[in-house]
Amino acid sequence: xxxxxxxxxxxxxxxxxxxxxxxxxxxxxxxxxxxxxxxxxxxxxxxxxxxxxxxxxxxxxxxxxxxxxxxxxxxxxxxxxxxxxxxxxxxxxxxxxxxxxxxxxxxxxxxxxxxxxxxxxxxxxxxxxxxxxxxxxxxxxxxxxxxxxxxxxxxxxxxxxxxxxxxxxxxxxxxxxxxxxxxxxxxxxxxxxxxxxxxxxxxxxxxxxxxxxxxx
Amino acid sequence: xxxxxxxxxxxxxxxxxxxxxxxxxxxxxxxxxxxxxxxxxxxxxxxxxxxxxxxxxxxxxxxxxxxxxxxxxxxxxxxxxxxxxxxxxxxxxxxxxxxxxxxxxxxxxxxxxxxxxxxxxxxxxxxxxxxxxxxxxxxxxxxxxxxxxxxxxxxxxxxxxxxxxxxxxxxxxxxxxxxxxxxxxxxxxxxxxxxxxxxxxxxxxxxxxxxxxxxx
Amino acid sequence: xxxxxxxxxxxxxxxxxxxxxxxxxxxxxxxxxxxxxxxxxxxxxxxxxxxxxxxxxxxxxxxxxxxxxxxxxxxxxxxxxxxxxxxxxxxxxxxxxxxxxxxxxxxxxxxxxxxxxxxxxxxxxxxxxxxxxxxxxxxxxxxxxxxxxxxxxxxxxxxxxxxxxxxxxxxxxxxxxxxxxxxxxxxxxxxxxxxxxxxxxxxxxxxxxxxxxxxx
Numbered sequence: 001x002x003x004x005x006x007x008x009x010x011x012x013x014x015x016x017x018x019x020x021x022x023x024x025x026x027x028x029x030x031x032x033x034x035x036x037x038x039x040x041x042x043x044x045x046x047x048x049x050x051x052x053x054x055x056x057x058x059x060x061x062x063x064x065x066x067x068x069x070x071x072x073x074x075x076x077x078x079x080x081x082x083x084x085x086x087x088x089x090x091x092x093x094x095x096x097x098x099x100x101x102x103x104x105x106x107x108x109x110x111x112x113x114x115x116x117x118x119x120x121x122x123x124x125x126x127x128x129x130x131x132x133x134x135x136x137x138x139x140x141x142x143x144x145x146x147x148x149x150x151x152x153x154x155x156x157x158x159x160x161x162x163x164x165x166x167x168x169x170x171x172x173x174x175x176x177x178x179x180x181x182x183x184x185x186x187x188x189x190x191x192x193x194x195x196x197x198x199x200x201x202x203x204x205x206x207x208x209x210x211x212x213x214x215x216x
Numbered sequence: 217x218x219x220x221x222x223x224x225x226x227x228x229x230x231x232x233x234x235x236x237x238x239x240x241x242x243x244x245x246x247x248x249x250x251x252x253x254x255x256x257x258x259x260x261x262x263x264x265x266x267x268x269x270x271x272x273x274x275x276x277x278x279x280x281x282x283x284x285x286x287x288x289x290x291x292x293x294x295x296x297x298x299x300x301x302x303x304x305x306x307x308x309x310x311x312x313x314x315x316x317x318x319x320x321x322x323x324x325x326x327x328x329x330x331x332x333x334x335x336x337x338x339x340x341x342x343x344x345x346x347x348x349x350x351x352x353x354x355x356x357x358x359x360x361x362x363x364x365x366x367x368x369x370x371x372x373x374x375x376x377x378x379x380x381x382x383x384x385x386x387x388x389x390x391x392x393x394x395x396x397x398x399x400x401x402x403x404x405x406x407x408x409x410x411x412x413x414x415x416x417x418x419x420x421x422x423x424x425x426x427x428x429x430x431x432x
Numbered sequence: 433x434x435x436x437x438x439x440x441x442x443x444x445x446x447x448x449x450x451x452x453x454x455x456x457x458x459x460x461x462x463x464x465x466x467x468x469x470x471x472x473x474x475x476x477x478x479x480x481x482x483x484x485x486x487x488x489x490x491x492x493x494x495x496x497x498x499x500x501x502x503x504x505x506x507x508x509x510x511x512x513x514x515x516x517x518x519x520x521x522x523x524x525x526x527x528x529x530x531x532x533x534x535x536x537x538x539x540x541x542x543x544x545x546x547x548x549x550x551x552x553x554x555x556x557x558x559x560x561x562x563x564x565x566x567x568x569x570x571x572x573x574x575x576x577x578x579x580x581x582x583x584x585x586x587x588x589x590x591x592x593x594x595x596x597x598x599x600x601x602x603x604x605x606x607x608x609x610x611x612x613x614x615x616x617x618x619x620x621x622x623x624x625x626x627x628x629x630x631x632x633x634x635x636x637x638x639x640x641x642x643x644x645x646x647x648x
Contacts, residue, residue: 075564347511377476
């Protein structure tokens with residue numbers, strides 16, 4: 001009984017860290033690819049990767065007045081992203097890859113799903129109203145990518161993609177609240193919500209769903 | 217006596233909420249118009265509208281370390297802006313309006329006046345020095361619009377309008393401090409300052425006052 | 433003994449304020465020059481100067497949850513930057529200077545050195561891990577310039593300079609930690625680190641060191 005409880009806790013803690021790590025790496029990769037496409041130098045690539053990975057979660061922590069920040073509490077994430085940048089650069093230089101505009105779609109979708117679900121869960125734990133939890137979840141996923149696009153001087157994908165992006169995150173975040181209402185374990189709610197967001201986003205991309213545009 | 221006091225309080229509270237609502241809706245409209253002009257999709261339009269409406273007040277609350285944020289304290293604002301976006305989109309699609317560059321001048325000016333005056337008042341209540349209260353008031357009015365312009369990839373109007381904009385807000389904000397010094401009711405100070413800012417801004421626009429430019 | 437201690441304290445406090453002032457003025461000048469090059473109006477120039485000067489330190493204070501902000505604690509900085517802007521504008525108009533792209537290199541490097549070293553020191557005093565102190569130092573130096581470049585619609589110099597910039601700050605910030613480990617007086621650590629960063633940055637500029645770029 002005691003062991004099974006410990007096992008559940010072990011899964012809850014390590015599952016959450018694993019999720020966070022996958023989300024961070026996915027967003028960092030999307031930043032690296034975007035920076036490479038813009039021909040930034042190596043330091044610029046690392047900075048854009050770090051901004052994309054850490055930006056959204058930091059905004060979430062500021063808005064929730066949550067200190068220390070997740071990257072101060074767990075300093076290792078900083079080193080993980082640093083090592084990732086170095087590896088990616090070595091790899092990229094040896095292969096002379098050319099990135100199409102579509103190359104960032106997968107890492108971007110995975111980051112979107114994990115950060116939306118995780119952010120909503122963290123905001124819920126801070127006892128904010130449901131709609132605020134959902135908005136903070138979406139913000140923590142979207143803001144890193146918005147920063148990435150702003151610093152490379154583009155209109156952010158989250159605003160102008162013409163394919164469902166933020167709206168998918170907004171819809172999927174409610175699954176975390178559903179799971180919470182049904183007393184699912186936190187990790188399960190987050191996993192279901194994250195998976196639904198990634199699946200929906202990539203379906204939207206492959207089936208080329210388009211949002212209506214303002215016509216003049 | 218007691219009734220009159222209650223009436224005064226009723227006016228103070230509901231007047232403040234009404235003002236805040238007008239300011240939020242005005243800024244949201246300016247965001248919608250700007251996003252429509254940039255041909256963003258419907259989700260992008262709602263996001264830019266929300267960013268413009270909530271951005272400045274959120275920065276003010278962060279700088280004053282004031283929690284919960286005004287949009288967490290009063291979650292209804294989120295729904296108001298959401299409904300406004302939906303209505304605006306339905307309306308826009310049915311009419312095929314074309315927005316000129318001048319279309320956002322009125323909503324932008326009204327938002328500027330109300331948020332500058334209200335932000336200065338809130339900062340004063342937090343006991344900061346006078347110059348800091350004025351700067352926070354101007355920031356809370358200007359920041360939403362700056363975000364709006366940054367995300368649609370423009371040099372912010374607040375910096376490059378060549379017509380008095382932030383400087384009008386800066387001047388008008390001192391009226392709140394004057395009212396405070398003369399012990400006017402808070403709502404009166406805010407109303408006078410907001411009205412002065414809107415009037416001065418629109419006068420500047422119609423009379424085509426221009427700020428000196430740097431010549432080379 | 434007592435006198436010598438007081439003298440040491442006097443130096444520590446006034447040295448820190450002097451350093452901060454030089455850094456602020458250097459960054460404000462870089463903002464003024466950039467804004468002049470972009471033909472902003474006079475109010476826009478003052479705003480960009482203020483954003484560049486105060487942006488990084490404000491982010492540092494937000495991330496460290498440090499209130500009041502340095503510019504609320506010492507309101508005079510606001511007036512210093514205001515007077516600087518007025519003087520610069522009078523001077524610029526009388527001389528009809530034309531700024532080359534290189535004109536901002538010196539003020540930018542001085543601001544970079546002083547804010548990186550000072551920010552690292554302040555973060556250290558708040559008992560964060562070493563790597564976090566260094567990152568906050570670099571952020572507090574780089575963020576003002578990033579804001580400056582974003583609002584004038586450029587890809588930030590910190591990301592795309594192709595000459596060592598942020599990486600110089602990152603390297604130099606460790607000197608503050610070295611000084612701290614060797615129990616140097618705080619002012620000495622900061623001075624050594626700031627000097628090293630400025631020297632290294634300007635050497636990189638004059639010798640035209642280049643960071644490797646991503647090739648396709």
